[in-house]
Amino acid sequence: MYVPWTVKYKPKTISEVVGNDDAKRKIIEWIKSWDRGVPSKRAVFIYGPPGVGKTVFIEALARDFGMELVESNASDYRVADAVKRFAGRASEYSTLFGKRRLILFDELDGITGTADKGGVRVITDIVKNTRCPIVLIANNAYDPRFSTLRKHCFLVEFKRLSKSLLIKHLRRICALEGIAAETEALRFIADRANGDVRSAVNDLQALAQGKKTLKYEDVSWLAYRDRKDVIFNVLRRIFYSRDANDAKMAIDMADVDPDMLFEWIYENLPYHIKNPKELASAMDSLSRADVYRSRVRSTQDWSLLRYVIDLMTAGISVSWSRRARGWVPFKFPERIRSLSGSKGERNLLSAIGMKIRRRCHVSANRAVKEIIPYLKVIFENNDEMASGLARWLDLDDEMIKYLRGDL
Ligand SMILES: Nc1ncnc2c1ncn2[C@@H]1O[C@H](COP(=O)(O)OP(=O)(O)O)[C@@H](O)[C@H]1O
Numbered sequence: 280m281y282v283p284w285t286v287k288y289k290p291k292t293i294s295e296v297v298g299n300d301d302a303k304r305k306i307i308e309w310i311k312s313w314d315r316g317v318p319s320k321r322a323v324f325i326y327g328p329p330g331v332g333k334t335v336f337i338e339a340l341a342r343d344f345g346m347e348l349v350e351s352n353a354s355d356y357r358v359a360d361a362v363k364r365f366a367g368r369a370s371e372y373s374t375l376f377g378k379r380r381l382i383l384f385d386e387l388d389g390i391t392g393t394a395d396k397g398g399v400r401v402i403t404d405i406v407k408n409t410r411c412p413i414v415l416i417a418n419n420a421y422d423p424r425f426s427t428l429r430k431h432c433f434l435v436e437f438k439r440l441s442k443s444l445l446i447k448h449l450r451r452i453c454a455l456e457g458i459a460a461e462t463e464a465l466r467f468i469a470d471r472a473n474g475d476v477r478s479a480v481n482d483l484q485a486l487a488q489g490k491k492t493l494k495y496e497d498v499s500w501l502a503y504r505d506r507k508d509v510i511f512n513v514l515r516r517i518f519y520s521r522d523a524n525d526a527k528m529a530i531d532m533a534d535v536d537p538d539m540l541f542e543w544i545y546e547n548l549p550y551h552i553k554n555p556k557e558l559a560s561a562m563d564s565l566s567r568a569d570v571y572r573s574r575v576r577s578t579q580d581w582s583l584l585r586y587v588i589d590l591m592t593a594g595i596s597v598s599w600s601r602r603a604r605g606w607v608p609f610k611f612p613e614r615i616r617s618l619s620g621s622k623g624e625r626n627l628l629s630a631i632g633m634k635i636r637r638r639c640h641v642s643a644n645r646a647v648k649e650i651i652p653y654l655k656v657i658f659e660n661n662d663e664m665a666s667g668l669a670r671w672l673d674l675d676d677e678m679i680k681y682l683r684g685d686l
Pocket residue numbers: 284285286288289290295296297298328329330331332333334335336476477480
């Protein structure tokens with residue numbers, strides 16, 4: 280069964296909630312103050328960005344203090360009457376067994392428009408008169424809608440988690456899952472999450488579940504996914520702009536690596552240009568761009584890059600009528616995904632290294648460093664010698680392709 284790690288590793292006690300120590304301490308003090316009678320602020324208003332543990336902390340707090348948590352659903356806030364009925368009953372009576380109650384109004388941001396003003400007003404009334412502690416949670420407490428309510432609350436901010444705390448948290452999960460993770464890989468995930476624990480944990484699960492190791496290469500391709508929107512805009516402009524010059528300028532819009540852009544265009548072109556003649560002409564332009572691209576690579580003559588770009592942008596733009604039927608989404612290039620995935624270059628290299636080890640009595644590592652570079656030169660230049668070596672080393676098709684630079 281698929282269990283999200285955010286559920287599997289959800290904090291059960293307040294000590295497991297990472298970060299925001301100050302905020303947590305303030306709330307704990309406030310809850311304890313109820314033992315000495317009703318405090319001046321009967322509600323605490325927690326605010327802060329999503330995924331930092333606001334809800335989870337309150338749930339753990341209720342559990343640790345043996346309180347019954349009474350939660351109201353955001354959709355009920357629309358109806359003032361429902362709020363009144365819910366909280367009125369919950370706040371006026373203690374439970375049957377004398378267990379104290381903690382009332383929670385979560386995700387108050389869900390209240391929208393004038394129709395819900397009644398909801399906020401009722402909550403404000405309840406906060407003023409309650410006999411048991413109330414917790415309010417929203418992303419933004421400073422929304423004008425909450426101005427009156429705010430005056431009656433003890434405001435506590437939950438902040439984004441620091442990168443080092445996030446990394447520590449991710450490392451703990453990896454340890455429990457039996458995954459040896461490179462710090463660089465975890466740092467990369469933490470960077471992207473921008474202090475949001477929920478999204479960091481979700482990313483970690485997507486990238487690492489079922490693996491024994493998590494390397495930087497396993498996660499770094501995500502950077503391209505992040506830049507998807509930027510690349511989509513560039514592609515849209517190259518494919519659909521009205522004149523060739525405009526298509527050419529698309530490349531200046533964002534700083535995309537030409538090799539990367541080539542893959543994106545190559546992968547997406549056939550889905551957009553439906554007319555076979557036009558598609559053939561656009562593909563022809565792209566193939567000529569590829570010829571120049573390999574010439575740049577072999578000669579290191581970067582002045583040729585101009586032609587690569589022209590053929591890749593203007594060349595495609597003039598190849599077709601630019602009238603597409605319907606909306607076609609852009610997709611992520613498969614070739615990049617497969618190279619950067621777990622079966623990436625690294626695995627292939629070490630597999631070839633093993634083959635060499637068997638024949639040449641050197642370690643696979645040394646083979647990768649010292650022998651494969653020479654093999655590459657041979658495979659790229661001398662078919663006859665290459666096929667002999669391939670047989671001798673017992674290389675498979677993928678390995679041969681890789682050594683020839685065709686992968
Ligand atoms: N500070 C934290 N410590 C540990 N886990 C956290 C923390 N913040 C969030 N999480 C994880 O993310 C999930 C969502 O957290 P939640 O409390 O709902 O965030 P918020 O209410 O701030 O949007 C939790 O179930 C937990 O797995």
